[in-house]
Amino acid sequence: MKPIYLDYAATTPMNHRVLESMLPFFEVQFGNPSSSHFFGQKGEGAVEDARVLISRALNCQPENIIFTSGGTESDNLALRGTSLFARRSKGANRILTTPVEHPAVANTVRQLYEVFGFEVDYLPVDSFGMVNPDDVKKNIKKDTALVSVIYANNEIGTINPINEIGAVCRSHGVPFHTDAVQAAAHLAIDTQAENIDLLTIGAHKFYGPKGVGALIKKPGIQLFPIQTGGSQEQGMRAGTHNVPYIVGLATALELAEKSFEKTESRIRELRDFLIVTILGQIPQVKLTGHPTQRLSNHASFILQGIDGNQLVIILDRAGFACSSGSACKTGNPKPSEVLKAIGVPDDLALGSLRLTLGNQTTKRELDSFVASLVEIVARLRKNRL
Amino acid sequence: MSQKRHVLVAMSGGVDSSVAAALMLEEGFAVTGIMLNLWSDPTCETQNACCTPEAQRLAKTTANQLRIPFYVIDAKTIFYKEVVQYFVKSHEQGVTPNPCWVCNVKVKWNVLLEQLNYFAADFLATGHYAKLTQDKINIFHLCIAEDKKKDQSYVLSGLTQNELSRTIFPLGELTKNQVRENALHYGLDTAERHESQDLCFLGPKSPEQFLKELQVGDNREGDIVDSKGNILGRHDGLPSYTIGQRKGIKIAAAEPYYVIRKEVGTNKLIISHKSELGAKNFIVTNLNWILGREPEMPGTVQLQIRYHAKKVEATINRSKEGKIEVASSVLLRDITPGQIAVFYTGEEVVGSGIIQ
Numbered sequence: 001m002k003p004i005y006l007d008y009a010a011t012t013p014m015n016h017r018v019l020e021s022m023l024p025f026f027e028v029q030f031g032n033p034s035s036s037h038f039f040g041q042k043g044e045g046a047v048e049d050a051r052v053l054i055s056r057a058l059n060c061q062p063e064n065i066i067f068t069s070g071g072t073e074s075d076n077l078a079l080r081g082t083s084l085f086a087r088r089s090k091g092a093n094r095i096l097t098t099p100v101e102h103p104a105v106a107n108t109v110r111q112l113y114e115v116f117g118f119e120v121d122y123l124p125v126d127s128f129g130m131v132n133p134d135d136v137k138k139n140i141k142k143d144t145a146l147v148s149v150i151y152a153n154n155e156i157g158t159i160n161p162i163n164e165i166g167a168v169c170r171s172h173g174v175p176f177h178t179d180a181v182q183a184a185a186h187l188a189i190d191t192q193a194e195n196i197d198l199l200t201i202g203a204h205k206f207y208g209p210k211g212v213g214a215l216i217k218k219p220g221i222q223l224f225p226i227q228t229g230g231s232q233e234q235g236m237r238a239g240t241h242n243v244p245y246i247v248g249l250a251t252a253l254e255l256a257e258k259s260f261e262k263t264e265s266r267i268r269e270l271r272d273f274l275i276v277t278i279l280g281q282i283p284q285v286k287l288t289g290h291p292t293q294r295l296s297n298h299a300s301f302i303l304q305g306i307d308g309n310q311l312v313i314i315l316d317r318a319g320f321a322c323s324s325g326s327a328c329k330t331g332n333p334k335p336s337e338v339l340k341a342i343g344v345p346d347d348l349a350l351g352s353l354r355l356t357l358g359n360q361t362t363k364r365e366l367d368s369f370v371a372s373l374v375e376i377v378a379r380l381r382k383n384r385l
Numbered sequence: 386m387s388q389k390r391h392v393l394v395a396m397s398g399g400v401d402s403s404v405a406a407a408l409m410l411e412e413g414f415a416v417t418g419i420m421l422n423l424w425s426d427p428t429c430e431t432q433n434a435c436c437t438p439e440a441q442r443l444a445k446t447t448a449n450q451l452r453i454p455f456y457v458i459d460a461k462t463i464f465y466k467e468v469v470q471y472f473v474k475s476h477e478q479g480v481t482p483n484p485c486w487v488c489n490v491k492v493k494w495n496v497l498l499e500q501l502n503y504f505a506a507d508f509l510a511t512g513h514y515a516k517l518t519q520d521k522i523n524i525f526h527l528c529i530a531e532d533k534k535k536d537q538s539y540v541l542s543g544l545t546q547n548e549l550s551r552t553i554f555p556l557g558e559l560t561k562n563q564v565r566e567n568a569l570h571y572g573l574d575t576a577e578r579h580e581s582q583d584l585c586f587l588g589p590k591s592p593e594q595f596l597k598e599l600q601v602g603d604n605r606e607g608d609i610v611d612s613k614g615n616i617l618g619r620h621d622g623l624p625s626y627t628i629g630q631r632k633g634i635k636i637a638a639a640e641p642y643y644v645i646r647k648e649v650g651t652n653k654l655i656i657s658h659k660s661e662l663g664a665k666n667f668i669v670t671n672l673n674w675i676l677g678r679e680p681e682m683p684g685t686v687q688l689q690i691r692y693h694a695k696k697v698e699a700t701i702n703r704s705k706e707g708k709i710e711v712a713s714s715v716l717l718r719d720i721t722p723g724q725i726a727v728f729y730t731g732e733e734v735v736g737s738g739i740i741q
Contacts, residue, residue: 313456314503317417383502 004365006322008205008297008358009154009182014248015207021251022209025244033241034232043243050250057257058199058216059190066215066233067246071181071202072104073227074215077237078177078198079108079148081223083118086145086175089222094119096139096147096174099341100129102154104200105179106337109148118145128290129156129342133164140172147176151183151199155325155338155354156289157298159183166195175221181205181213184253186296188260197221201253203245207359208252212245267357268296270366274355275299277370282377288339288352297357300325302344305381306351314380318372325354389415391506392553395497396420396455398443400573401512401556404564406451407571408555409510417504418448418455421496423464423488424586447573460496467491469586476596476624479649480723484584485692486737490543490673494552501551508553513537516557516732517549525549527675527734532560539692542727542737546677593625607652609636612645620654623647629662629719643718663716669701669709669726669738679703680735686728688713690720690740701728709738 005013025046031039033047051062068074079095086092097109099122112118121144123135131149140147147169152159162178169176177198180189185206191199198221202213217223217236229238275287284304303311308324315322325336335349355369392414394406409416420441441457448455468488475482497509514530515538525546530536544552556564587595597604604622611617618636620626626633630644634656643662646655674680680701688699688711698714711726720740727737 309459310503313458316456317454317504379505380503383499 001319003319003321004369006320006355006357006361006365006369008185008361009295009354009356010323011204011210012185012207012358013360014204014209015252015255017255018208018248018252022244022248025247029243031243033243034230043241046243047241047246050246053250053254054214054216057188057253058201059192060199060216061219063234064217064219066217066236067241067249068213068215068237069211069242070204070213071102071179071200072213074200074202074213075102075104075177075179076108077215077223077226078200078217079105079146080112080116080226081236082175082177082198082221083112083145084116085223087118088224092143092145093117094121094141094144096121096123096136096141096144098123098125098131098149100125100153100156100338101148101150102179102181105148105150123149125341127342128293129153129158129338130290130293131160131165133161133168136165136168140168140174144172144174147174149176149178151178151180151189152187152295152298153289153338154182155336155352156300156342157182157294158290159187159293159295162196163194166197169197170195182295182298185256186260186264188257191216191218203249203252206252206256209245209248212242212249214249263359264296267359267361270361270363271297271299271357273363274357274366274370277366278373281370281374285377288342288344295356299355299357301353301355302339302348303351303353303377304348305384306353306377307380308350308352311351311353311376311380314376315372318376320369320372323354323356325352389413390508391415391417391504392508392510393417393419393497393501393504393506394453395493395509395511396444396447397512398440398447399512400568401514401564402444403447403451403512403573404567404571405510405512405555406447406453407567407573409553410451410453412555414508416451416453417506418444418451418453419497419500420444420455420457421460421464421493422457423460423492424469450573451571458496458500460492463496464488464492464586472584472586473596473599475723476592477649479623479647481627481721482723483692483725484586486540486543486725489540494544494548498548498551508551510553510555512556513541513554514556514561515541515554517552517554519550523550524676528557528732529729529734530554530556531558535561538729538734539689539725539727542675542725542734543673544675545673546675549675593622596624605652607654609634609654609656612655612657617642617656623649623652623654626654628721659718663718664720665713665716667711667720667726668704668741669711670707670741672707672709672736672738674736675734680730682709684730686730686735689727689729690717691724694719696729699728708741 029042031043033044051065054065055062095109095118109120113120121139123131123139125131149160149165151162166176175197178196179200181202184201197218199216204210225236227238286302288300288302312324335346339349392409394416396402396418406416445455468484471487472482472484501509514532514535516528518526529538606619606621608616609618609620626644628644631641634642636642640658642656645657683700683702685700687696689696700712702710704710722740724740725737726740728735
């Protein structure tokens with residue numbers, strides 16, 4: 001049996017049209033965009049075309065796009081760059097964030113606290129992992145350098161009320177960053193309408209290549225570069241442009257935006273079927289994250305009396321690639337911070353399972369998956385030491 | 386998966402378990418590689434332990450070469466409970482533990498057979514050197530490996546019929562040299578690693594250092610006395626000594642002294658000359674009979690009281706409930722409480738138990 005992939009939130013297979021758009025820039029049009037000769041100009045042209053495509057997709061100015069090596073680098077740049085700048089320019093010394101961020105944000109915040117001496121305030125989240133904009137209002141302070149709230153949670157899929165949170169930040173004059181690495185694959189994001197000052201995206205979540213992403217920065221938001229060197233990206237991100245990958249990012253985002261209308265409803269329907277079937281057929285299982293305000297392709301659960309890492313291993317051997325949500329493969333069970341934050345007890349939190357669907361997912365695959373899952377969960381529960 | 390029988394191979398990254406996996410593939414099994422993560426202490430990750438990041442990398446590389454799936458299973462909690470705590474407790478009680486034997490019995494086979502159930506797999510295979518045969522009435526017999534020098538039947542002697550019936554030792558009929566040739570043949574680049582000699586969880590630490598860090602055992606100094614009770618000197622904490630030890634006693638004498646006993650209650654170390662050393666009779670408890678039932682007793686067996694020790698002839702006899710009296714044909718100098726006595730008849734393991 002061909003293995004079935006249900007882990008599109010981890011990464012996606014690259015769209016062939018994306019690959020085709022990238023290929024000329026490896027061998028033929030190989031010029032360095034920073035060179036003044038015609039080779040370089042063609043490279044620069046490709047990067048600028050990509051910028052325009054992305055600016056249209058996200059409703060921002062082309063010059064506000066900073067190309068990076070991916071979501072993690074974009075998060076690092078947004079957090080460290082903005083916080084350090086705000087400290088220098090106005091003595092702001094606090095960061096306001098949530099306990100349900102991706103490690104790319106959470107661990108950068110931790111370093112800003114431990115090494116750089118920033119104070120960190122954590123917003124409360126409800127049992128779905130959602131932030132209330134009123135809590136942002138209550139917790140934002142005069143010396144808050146930056147607010148960072150994840151757009152849609154990678155582990156539990158919950159989508160935050162981003163434009164309301166952004167509006168609060170804007171009224172207080174505090175820059176607002178959101179990690180939209182998951183969200184950008186499923187939602188048409190409008191950075192202007194949604195009051196977003198800094199937005200993180202990464203290409204490989206929407207059928208683009210791994211190793212490329214961008215930070216979208218509203219005009220007027222100032223930050224220090226965190227990678228210094230040449231003056232690429234207006235001095236905000238030094239290093240020779242990764243031309244083919246930047247082209248790939250733009251193509252992938254354009255294709256994604258165009259196909260949302262068609263694909264999202266199909267995937268959402270499959271996802272809803274999956275949730276209903278699992279909740280109906282497996283005892284002692286609970287959906288995590290918001291039942292409706294969640295990524296269209298995302299289903300996450302906790303299963304009582306199950307070790308999520310073990311479940312993922314057995315499912316893999318049975319031909320189904322999924323995740324336990326905490327992306328742990330070294331056999332080191334630690335309950336997920338996100339599940340802890342939404343009040344799941346530690347022993348239950350170890351029983352997490354994340355299923356994320358994509359373009360190639362079919363109803364037949366899900367039928368076969370659910371049948372195996374029912375059998376495997378029963379087997380694991382029965383044979384526990 | 387097809388109708389192939391499915392075997393889980395316990396892989397350590399070393400040449401033995403790698404070849405075991407290759408042989409199972411060759412036999413036509415569907416093979417899955419498993420590594421148990423038993424212990425992690427960032428201060429003591431050494432090359433020869435079997436679940437270090439380096440060992441994981443090696444095992445993953447091998448699995449990738451063989452195109453088999455490979456998973457690391459966490460077993461740190463049970464390992465700590467069954468092996469490390471036992472090691473510590475033994476030292477507190479002044480007996481010498483045998484952590485590897487206990488690990489096989491209480492941790493490895495336990496966890497791996499649980500995995501077998503989880504995977505709904507048919508067999509477990511390991512890279513141990515021992516032979517396993519099945520007779521006409523479906524009883525499994527554990528025997529010495531073809532390669533006598535590498536034989537590991539001693540540390541496997543705690544396994545039961547249920548465990549053995551689901552186990553395969555693919556290297557039992559091979560010599561170490563043949564295993565190396567096989568590794569070459571299959572193109573496995575498992576570099577010959579320094580073989581595990583020390584306890585995996587000690588790392589670069591000595592047992593004494595390890596125990597001291599855990600603040601375990603009575604490390605008070607005390608008297609060293611001879612068998613008549615004469616005080617000959619001072620010792621620096623009983624956990625530092627093992628029965629039969631000669632070096633490190635630091636008492637000048639014409640004839641060397643050996644440790645014969647540790648008295649935890651009085652914190653005394655009893656030493657003696659070789660001439661006074663040794664015994665023939667001792668008691669064994671916690672018995673495991675490989676065939677699942679007691680052999681006829683009294684009976685004659687080949688007795689082994691340490692890993693790699695020479696076997697000697699002995700008789701075993703039923704004592705009280707759950708106890709066996711062992712009478713060796715020769716004087717044994719290192720009958721060590723806490724160690725494992727294994728009984729053989731010919732090539733076959735009859736059973737084993739803990740020396741009292």
